[in-house]
Amino acid sequence: MNAATHRIADWEHGIHYATPEPLYGGGRENPPRHSALRAGKQCYDAPKVFRNMRPIRIASLLLAAAIPAVAHHSFAAEFDDKNPVQVTGVVTKVEWQNPHIWFYVDVTDSAGNKTNWAFSGGAPGQLMRRGILRDSIRPGMKIRVEGFRAKDGSNNASGGRVTFEDGRKVFTASAEDKLPGSEGGKK
Amino acid sequence: MRVYSASLAVLLAAAASLHAQKPDFSGIYEWPQAVDGEHGKGSATIFDRKYFAPLKPGGEKFIEPPTGDARHDEPRDFCMPAGFPGGMLSANAVRLVQNGSYLVIYHEFQNVTRMVPLDGRPHRQGLEPMYYGDPVGHWEGKTLVIETTNFKRWSLDDYFYTDPKESRMHSDAMRAIERISRKDAATLSYDLTIDDPKIFTRPWTQKFEMKAKPEWEQMGIFEYVCEENNRCPGGKCSK
Numbered sequence: 284m285n286a287a288t289h290r291i292a293d294w295e296h297g298i299h300y301a302t303p304e305p306l307y308g309g310g311r312e313n314p315p316r317h318s319a320l321r322a323g324k325q326c327y328d329a330p331k332v333f334r335n336m337r338p339i340r341i342a343s344l345l346l347a348a349a350i351p352a353v354a355h356h357s358f359a360a361e362f363d364d365k366n367p368v369q370v371t372g373v374v375t376k377v378e379w380q381n382p383h384i385w386f387y388v389d390v391t392d393s394a395g396n397k398t399n400w401a402f403s404g405g406a407p408g409q410l411m412r413r414g415i416l417r418d419s420i421r422p423g424m425k426i427r428v429e430g431f432r433a434k435d436g437s438n439n440a441s442g443g444r445v446t447f448e449d450g451r452k453v454f455t456a457s458a459e460d461k462l463p464g465s466e467g468g469k470k
Numbered sequence: 471m472r473v474y475s476a477s478l479a480v481l482l483a484a485a486a487s488l489h490a491q492k493p494d495f496s497g498i499y500e501w502p503q504a505v506d507g508e509h510g511k512g513s514a515t516i517f518d519r520k521y522f523a524p525l526k527p528g529g530e531k532f533i534e535p536p537t538g539d540a541r542h543d544e545p546r547d548f549c550m551p552a553g554f555p556g557g558m559l560s561a562n563a564v565r566l567v568q569n570g571s572y573l574v575i576y577h578e579f580q581n582v583t584r585m586v587p588l589d590g591r592p593h594r595q596g597l598e599p600m601y602y603g604d605p606v607g608h609w610e611g612k613t614l615v616i617e618t619t620n621f622k623r624w625s626l627d628d629y630f631y632t633d634p635k636e637s638r639m640h641s642d643a644m645r646a647i648e649r650i651s652r653k654d655a656a657t658l659s660y661d662l663t664i665d666d667p668k669i670f671t672r673p674w675t676q677k678f679e680m681k682a683k684p685e686w687e688q689m690g691i692f693e694y695v696c697e698e699n700n701r702c703p704g705g706k707c708s709k
Contacts, residue, residue: 359634360544361702380699382549403702408562408578408692434705 358431358441361403366432368440370400374424379407379417384455386420386442388428402428402442404455415453420445493612493652495566495573498686502559502660502678514628515559517638517664521676529669532626534637540704543637544630548703549580549696553601553624555646555662557582560628564680565691573607573614581694586616593619599642613651619644626664641668656682 358364372390384404389397404410407417420426425448430441446452507518525532536543546552552560562578575584586607593604603618626638647663658680665673701708 358631360540360547361705363705378699381694382696382698382700385699385701401701401707406562406694408694411689411692412563412686433702433707435702435707437707439702439707 361433362431362441363434364431367429368400368432369427369429371427372400372425374420374422374426375399376422377417377420381406384410386428386455388426398438400428401439402430402455403440404442410455413454415455419453420455424448491612492609493614494568495614495650495652495658496568497566498683498691499564499566499658499680500683501561501564501577502662502680505677505679507676510628510632513561514556514631515561515678516627516629516632517676521674523670523672523674525669526667526671532638532640532669534639535635536637543634545625547700549700551580551582551601551624554584554603554618554621555664556625556627557602559678562694563683563686563691573616576691578691578694580696588614593617599623603644603646610649613649616646616648616650618646618648621646640664640666643668645673647673653679658682 370388370390372388374386375389376387378385384407385401386404388400388402390400391397405413411417427446428440428442429444429446431443433439442455444452445455502515504515504518507520508516510516541548551557557577557579558564558575560577560579564578565574565576567574567576571587571589573586573588575586576582577584582602584602584605586605588607588609590608591606593606597604597620599620599622601622601624604620605616605618607614607616609615621640621642621644623639623642626640630637644664644666647665649659649661649663651659653659660678660680661675662678663673663675664670
């Protein structure tokens, strides 16, 4: 069982991490696997209007408290803050639409069973002004997502924090979304 | 005759000069952010209660507890309008477009457009109450004053995000006065006065600022169609 499935198994048993750790134990020390994700360089062949934007940086984490975000909905109206979710899996689809982006993640448990989870983020315009662009999260990427499950108990959740394979973390949430392990930061 | 013509020319030049002296607020800005005081837990701005005038008897309905019906408690979750002033204070980009006749306030959140006539016309009459009301503007020196009336009863601000136990609701008698002036090259002063005689004993004002964001100019304002993918209204997800 590798590290990722360990975490999935832990999650399946209701164990949640208050403090996220880098995937694969790499963190910032390990070079990013994808050149497109290297901090300080252009992420990808972005449309011209976005080429002067800074790509996602580790600083996003530190700036989280000051990040502006859209307030389309009340977190409390849609998600259950007593039901935190943390999964590691492979992105299958991204819906870059209003009022909130949604991204879908295939999670494979230790028995090989796949479950597709959907995570809600901020509005596209808000995320783009943070430097998170429409293909910053792409199908095929392995990511860890933390959030809170939808009130209806379905496999939908808020997706407040995304950790990439190289350990970088970005906040995809709306400002009103609660983030696991960050009490005192957001609601 | 020649003297009259010369005088007319001088007057016209003076009038043109006066018009030219009006500041042009056109540009992209951050939403109005409170200069000081209480801040909401979401990044949208809320009013600080220390600025509120005392409530009138009967004004207690200003604070509305949740009913458990998400459509009532948080209508934006169903893509209903944020309304004014709450929508104006929402944490999204704002574009101002100004000419001699209008100031157009285009707020990215819910793609709200407010057309403010500047030609001295009175408020329209006989309209249904509206989420964003009926604005008219005039100049007081270099300050643009916008008076808006004819509102529906609706949320005052984003306070529900800070305390989901209550919403702050203005009445249909609210009159809002926005005073916009240039503080410096990169900042607009935005003073917002709430005059709601069904709730408060007198008008009250809170000061905000709007930061110019020329670096957003290239990417511009984005489309915002709330209904496009509102997957979990009221916590009930569609798929």
